[in-house]
Amino acid sequence: MIDLSLSRRSLLAGSATSAALATLPATAAPLTKQAKRQPLMIDEQGSFAVGGSVVTAEGTVDTYAQGTTGQTLHGDHAYISYQKPVNAKPLPLVMWHGIGQFSKTWETTPDGREGFQNIFLRRGHSVYLIDQPRRGRAGRTTQASPISTTPDDQRWFNTFRVGVWPNYNPGVQFARDPETLNQYFRQMVPSTGPFDLKLTADAIVKLFDKIGEGVLVTHSHSGGLGWQTAMHNRNVRGIVTFEPGSNFPFPEGELPAPVPSSSGPVEAIAAPLDAFMQLTKIPILIVYGDFIPAKPDSNPGADGWRARMIMARQWRDAVNRRGGDVTVIHLPEIGIRGNTHFPFSDLNNLEVADVMSSFLTRKKLG
Numbered sequence: 001m002i003d004l005s006l007s008r009r010s011l012l013a014g015s016a017t018s019a020a021l022a023t024l025p026a027t028a029a030p031l032t033k034q035a036k037r038q039p040l041m042i043d044e045q046g047s048f049a050v051g052g053s054v055v056t057a058e059g060t061v062d063t064y065a066q067g068t069t070g071q072t073l074h075g076d077h078a079y080i081s082y083q084k085p086v087n088a089k090p091l092p093l094v095m096w097h098g099i100g101q102f103s104k105t106w107e108t109t110p111d112g113r114e115g116f117q118n119i120f121l122r123r124g125h126s127v128y129l130i131d132q133p134r135r136g137r138a139g140r141t142t143q144a145s146p147i148s149t150t151p152d153d154q155r156w157f158n159t160f161r162v163g164v165w166p167n168y169n170p171g172v173q174f175a176r177d178p179e180t181l182n183q184y185f186r187q188m189v190p191s192t193g194p195f196d197l198k199l200t201a202d203a204i205v206k207l208f209d210k211i212g213e214g215v216l217v218t219h220s221h222s223g224g225l226g227w228q229t230a231m232h233n234r235n236v237r238g239i240v241t242f243e244p245g246s247n248f249p250f251p252e253g254e255l256p257a258p259v260p261s262s263s264g265p266v267e268a269i270a271a272p273l274d275a276f277m278q279l280t281k282i283p284i285l286i287v288y289g290d291f292i293p294a295k296p297d298s299n300p301g302a303d304g305w306r307a308r309m310i311m312a313r314q315w316r317d318a319v320n321r322r323g324g325d326v327t328v329i330h331l332p333e334i335g336i337r338g339n340t341h342f343p344f345s346d347l348n349n350l351e352v353a354d355v356m357s358s359f360l361t362r363k364k365l366g
Contacts, residue, residue, distance in 0.1 A: 052077025102136025
């Protein structure tokens with residue numbers, strides 16, 4: 001048994017504290033020291049690779065030769081790290097990052113507070129963190145791909161709805177000190193190989209084969225990959241997805257029209273009806289944050305999310321018409337405001353975690 005004595009910045013003052021922090025100027029000092037928490041008791045932790053492929057060069061291995069004749073390359077796997085708290089609840093949470101990210105998404109927040117990994121460990125859930133194939137600690141690839149070194153931080157600042165560079169969105173739940181922004185930009189990582197939807201989803205299908213039943217928690221680009229995983233593995237007992245952005249599957253012949261936006265159209269994909277029906281058998285929660293325009297907007301960083309939320313609601317209706325259980329929550333509509341594309345690491349992430357915990361409890365998943 002491992003006793004990890006952890007601390008976090010106090011958010012016990014709730015929304016009042018969050019609102020105050022959200023108004024800090026860009027030059028504000030770092031947040032105050034975290035209040036001490038009870039030790040987090042971990043019963044088991046570890047890591048492993050899952051999925052992937054092996055490429056073998058022609059010929060016979062010559063141990064002392066300089067060439068690669070006959071040698072193998074293991075790549076295209078996912079990297080999984082996990083922790084199980086003492087007296088863990090039956091269903092683990094499997095957390096999957098979005099585009100340009102890796103498992104850091106769910107760990108310590110950019111401003112130094114506990115992320116969803118620790119929040120839900122404290123709430124009694126085992127937590128598995130994914131680095132998907134060709135990303136982060138799963139970077140070994142069997143197909144080469146150029147890695148861009150083009151500066152693009154400010155584009156992500158806009159697309160992730162922190163603001164419109166260099167200005168922060170009014171009331172945004174994001175600390176405005178320079179070090180928080182530095183940490184935020186440094187959690188971006190490149191893909192080391194070309195994106196392959198089937199290869200990536202297959203690795204997580206194999207993960208659920210290995211660990212058994214659990215709840216899949218996805219973000220952004222992995223939202224679409226999560227649908228693929230659940231359609232092909234019945235060990236996925238439920239899905240919580242934050243701001244899914246692509247690959248909403250509709251039954252063949254029933255695809256809705258693309259939703260236009262200033263960042264380009266958002267399109268659905270076709271799925272066989274029997275695979276689609278698997279998504280009607282599990283509870284699904286979709287969560288979107290703030291600063292999403294209500295009508296078409298010339299700012300592509302925000303308008304793309306307006307189109308994606310429209311597609312998400314159309315998808316919800318398509319699943320629920322066939323007996324499914326999909327809920328879409330737009331956080332400002334339930335009084336939770338100021339959230340970026342990363343609600344789970346914003347200053348009010350405890351409020352967002354409560355929304356997720358309530359869903360897990362209602363649906364008997366937690």
